[in-house]
Amino acid sequence: MLNRTNNLLGAEFKAKSDYVRRAVGEAGWASIYGQWLAPSAATAGLIMILEPHGGKVGTWTADDSTPYPHRQGVQFNIQYGVSWPRSTDSSGALGWIHGFEAFLAQFVTSNPSEAFANYRDLDLGQNVVGADSVTTYESGRVWGERYFMGNFQKLAAVKARVDPTDYFRNEQSIPPLRYPSVKNVWS
Known part of the structure; x- marks a missing residue:
């Protein structure tokens, strides 16, 4: 899992993700497109995907009842x-x-900024493996709370139960939360 190569037809690729919780507005979109189409961007292959949320999706379930917390709002x-x-x-x-990421900061979530886990972004942070060959919980929190928000601690507690030795890991796999107080996260 830690030794893999990118086979994207001889190309390299870097992606980022954010969530938007408030209307961007016409002037905001004009500035985003202006930045997107700036001459410096013309030399690279670019992609932007907007995935709508809201409506019924935001009412299906509470943000803390599944690992995916980016529903309401x-x-x-x-x-x-x-x-x-x-x-x-x-x-x-x-x-x-x-x-472009710095430019978009004015339009997207902050404190913390949110990101989609399946668009893995190693710029957000990477796991640190401790002396016991297990990923440290604190290193995972750096990126994990952006992907899973308040659900990260629960996911780490589950990881401690099903994979306490952290056998299945990569640069951003959920680390096991190995503390005596693990049961408290379920209340």
């Missing part, structure tokens, strides 16, 4: 990515996507 999820030929320098493409 979310208007949409946004994923944006950049690709570049493997044989070229990545600094321009990565600089662009990090700049």
Whole structure:
């Protein structure tokens, strides 16, 4: 799981994701498109996906009853990515996507900003394996609370029950929460 390569037809790809909880407005969209279509972006392959939320989806279940907490109050999820030929320098493409992420901060969730777990983004943080060969809970919290919000602690408690030695892990797998107070997260 930790040794894999990208086989995307000779290209590299970097994606980010955010959630939007308030209306962006016409002027906001104009500025987003202006940034998206800026000359510096024209040299890279770009993709933006807007996934609508809200409506009935926001009423199906409480945010803490499933691992996915981004239901109530979310208007949409946004994923944006950049690709570049493997044989070229990545600094321009990565600089662009990090700049676009900083620009979008005014429109997306904050404190903490939310991200979609299936659009894994190692910029949010990576697990640190301790001396006992088990991922530390604190290192996982850095990125995990952005993906799972208040549900991260519960997921880590489940991981402690089903995989206490952290055998199944990758750079952002949920670490086991191994404390005597694990039962308290279920109340």
